[in-house]
Amino acid sequence: MRKKTHYFLLLIVGLVFSMLVACSAADNAANATDPEEDETETETEETTETEETSSEDEDTIKVGILHSLSGTMAISETSVRDSELLAIKEINENGGVLGKQLEPIIEDGASDWPTFAEKAKKLLQQDEVATIFGGWTSASRKAMLPVVEENNGLLWYPVQYEGMEASPNIFYTGAAPNQQIVPAVSWLLENRGTKFFLLGSDYVFPRTANAAIKAQLEAEGGELLAEEYTPLGHTDYNTIIAKIKSEQPEVIFNTLNGDSNVAFFKQLSDAGITSDDITVLSVSVAEEEIKGIGADVIEGHLTSWNYYQTTDTPENEEFVANYKAEYGDDAVTADPIEAGYFGVYLWAKAVEAAGTTDVDAVKEAAKGIEFDAPGGPVKIDGDNQHVYKTVRIGEVRSDGQIDELWNSGEPLKPDPYLEGYDWASELSEALSQ
Amino acid sequence: MQKAIYQSVFNNKVLFTFILLILLLAPLFLSDFRLNLLGKFLAFAILAIGLDLLWGYTGVLSLGHGIFFGLGAYCMAMYLKLEATGGKLPDFMTWSGMQELPLIWLPFQYPIVAIILGILLPAAIAFLLGYLTFRNRINGVYFTILSQALVLVVVTLFIGQQNITGGTSGVTNFETFFGFHVNSSSTQTVIYLITVVVLASVFLGCRKLVKGRLGNVLVGVRDGENRMRFLGYNPSNYKTFVYTLSGGLAGLAGMLFVLQVGIISPTMIGIIPSIEMVLWVALGGRGTLIGPVIGAVFVNAAKTGFSESYPEYWTYFLGALFVIVVVFLPKGLMGLVEMIQERRRKVDVKQSGIKESNIKESSSVEVEKNYS
Numbered sequence: 001m002r003k004k005t006h007y008f009l010l011l012i013v014g015l016v017f018s019m020l021v022a023c024s025a026a027d028n029a030a031n032a033t034d035p036e037e038d039e040t041e042t043e044t045e046e047t048t049e050t051e052e053t054s055s056e057d058e059d060t061i062k063v064g065i066l067h068s069l070s071g072t073m074a075i076s077e078t079s080v081r082d083s084e085l086l087a088i089k090e091i092n093e094n095g096g097v098l099g100k101q102l103e104p105i106i107e108d109g110a111s112d113w114p115t116f117a118e119k120a121k122k123l124l125q126q127d128e129v130a131t132i133f134g135g136w137t138s139a140s141r142k143a144m145l146p147v148v149e150e151n152n153g154l155l156w157y158p159v160q161y162e163g164m165e166a167s168p169n170i171f172y173t174g175a176a177p178n179q180q181i182v183p184a185v186s187w188l189l190e191n192r193g194t195k196f197f198l199l200g201s202d203y204v205f206p207r208t209a210n211a212a213i214k215a216q217l218e219a220e221g222g223e224l225l226a227e228e229y230t231p232l233g234h235t236d237y238n239t240i241i242a243k244i245k246s247e248q249p250e251v252i253f254n255t256l257n258g259d260s261n262v263a264f265f266k267q268l269s270d271a272g273i274t275s276d277d278i279t280v281l282s283v284s285v286a287e288e289e290i291k292g293i294g295a296d297v298i299e300g301h302l303t304s305w306n307y308y309q310t311t312d313t314p315e316n317e318e319f320v321a322n323y324k325a326e327y328g329d330d331a332v333t334a335d336p337i338e339a340g341y342f343g344v345y346l347w348a349k350a351v352e353a354a355g356t357t358d359v360d361a362v363k364e365a366a367k368g369i370e371f372d373a374p375g376g377p378v379k380i381d382g383d384n385q386h387v388y389k390t391v392r393i394g395e396v397r398s399d400g401q402i403d404e405l406w407n408s409g410e411p412l413k414p415d416p417y418l419e420g421y422d423w424a425s426e427l428s429e430a431l432s433q
Numbered sequence: 434m435q436k437a438i439y440q441s442v443f444n445n446k447v448l449f450t451f452i453l454l455i456l457l458l459a460p461l462f463l464s465d466f467r468l469n470l471l472g473k474f475l476a477f478a479i480l481a482i483g484l485d486l487l488w489g490y491t492g493v494l495s496l497g498h499g500i501f502f503g504l505g506a507y508c509m510a511m512y513l514k515l516e517a518t519g520g521k522l523p524d525f526m527t528w529s530g531m532q533e534l535p536l537i538w539l540p541f542q543y544p545i546v547a548i549i550l551g552i553l554l555p556a557a558i559a560f561l562l563g564y565l566t567f568r569n570r571i572n573g574v575y576f577t578i579l580s581q582a583l584v585l586v587v588v589t590l591f592i593g594q595q596n597i598t599g600g601t602s603g604v605t606n607f608e609t610f611f612g613f614h615v616n617s618s619s620t621q622t623v624i625y626l627i628t629v630v631v632l633a634s635v636f637l638g639c640r641k642l643v644k645g646r647l648g649n650v651l652v653g654v655r656d657g658e659n660r661m662r663f664l665g666y667n668p669s670n671y672k673t674f675v676y677t678l679s680g681g682l683a684g685l686a687g688m689l690f691v692l693q694v695g696i697i698s699p700t701m702i703g704i705i706p707s708i709e710m711v712l713w714v715a716l717g718g719r720g721t722l723i724g725p726v727i728g729a730v731f732v733n734a735a736k737t738g739f740s741e742s743y744p745e746y747w748t749y750f751l752g753a754l755f756v757i758v759v760v761f762l763p764k765g766l767m768g769l770v771e772m773i774q775e776r777r778r779k780v781d782v783k784q785s786g787i788k789e790s791n792i793k794e795s796s797s798v799e800v801e802k803n804y805s
Contacts, residue, residue, distance in 0.1 A: 070748050108745075113603060118694065139602035145606060146696075204595070207595065211528070
């Protein structure tokens, strides 16, 4: 009994000790968590002899990376973290920013919105990072928004979203609704039919997106047959598919998010409905998600994004090759992965132009900054801190890649409040108060 | 046995004052961010005390305290949101096509009403639930399952009613509290100090409660409900009372949580957080009051520490910690204190060379057996 007690004591003391070490190590955790960092540093030391590259704090610029690495969103968000780390690595290999190496500090948002707020606060107050790259769901962005505004930080948010927001401290590198949803609806009305069925997960993005779609359908001669929402993570779509069968829409506009897509497409194909019968256009399904859904059940259905792995630009060829070299041949690139990647470059260019990492100076310098991203040229719109992007509608192939059917020809000006559309005036007025 | 630990360590007023003093002085040596985290942990500790009254003393295991925590938190969040929008419609309501403020939100324009409701609403709901279930003698594991199911119902309801509750995103983006800027470091320090004071008063109040006759009755209900009934007590009344009290404390904790974290969403009141709350109590040592406080702070500090240092693997570390503590310290961290004291006493007895030590030792072992 007594010997055992000794053992317990030692164990607990050890645990507490390791925890204390962990806490104190937290401040310079980035080096510990990212072994590649050291590698790149030594590499640069070898190649550039003129530059001083000791890993002193003054010689690095800390940047925060805040995505969900655990929980339900981890499957999507880890690959965005990967692409951001790739961009940081490339920038460091080319001499860094303002002659300094970038030092990524990675935090886990854990698919939990209060945790996103806590970690954003930690990055800005404790680590004093120059900027944060992070977030995926609208809820995580909305949780971080008051924190970055309060601390006058910067956040680069890489995912398409519902619009109706323009925080002075956030740069939105994903698509605004007029760069994804609105052109998709117009294209569908022209090419696939006018009878629409709206299906979405029950949260802010699908609800807001569908409010805009309804107004657009009314203005452009479409017909709304039904509008259905299911909770996030819902997996039984038999009732909804029965409803689809009885309503007989020509187009299903799908704003489901996450796992639900797997269940929905599988059950739709089990019910004998193929892309020849009804076109499903999804706005939250990209190459990464298709891997999970299975290309055989989603083949022939459509997506609307600004970038596909198949997009034909020299930058993309290089990006895909580098990404695969870094993360394995099975890795695929997708729109948010690309947006996360070029977001890092846009920030780096803005910092170079400003000559400092000071947030206000960077924001000022970021206006009109251009970059040749893998998905085509992008440019920051100074008015709303969104990005000019090219819209691309694509069809899923049997190998899980997406073929582009149509593109907007040139990068479209972002319009988060849909001010350029008459039919949206009432909507945007109500939403932008 | 339990009483022995309790008296030797925590009747120790010096220790209590010392801890309180450290907590009160923490703003002097902690950065704003760390202080804010500590404040959050202490808010959790208030909930843990309430849960300990219910589980540790009365023997009712609730896996649904997230609901009461959430109700308190949402009450406070609704007030803060209305204060931030200046009485206008919050943004998520306009998205959902609401034209005017729903009736439920109206009372929350007034901070005092919000604070009172933040405690009374969860307490009232706990009372109703407790009254209906305990009176019908729904006990033990059946009650636990029921409480767990209720969490699911409430979370689904909160997510479904996006126009009223903000859906999955929850309620966030606050500005002022009683006119003070809610995120400024001075306001946060004051809120932290309020949290410390509230925690200390809740702790002292509950200690007084369990040390008195009521505490004995509660333990009686826990260890032999039928015997208590034969003795003329009505256990369901006592259970309902404690359940109501712990619901109110959870609401109080929720309000302090929102003030410091600045956001509440259904992920904070769901099944996983509700189970985590029970883990704080189990890890700290149930039936000790101070144990759950230590447990809440310890577990959350470990969670934050691990996730900051090892963002990729922290969940494994945390899981391992739970397993280790539960396997090796079934009585929680307070069990460890108990063991240390036991050893020390034995050593003392041996050193003084009294031969009766054997008798004493064997009797103490017996008591221990009885307890466990």
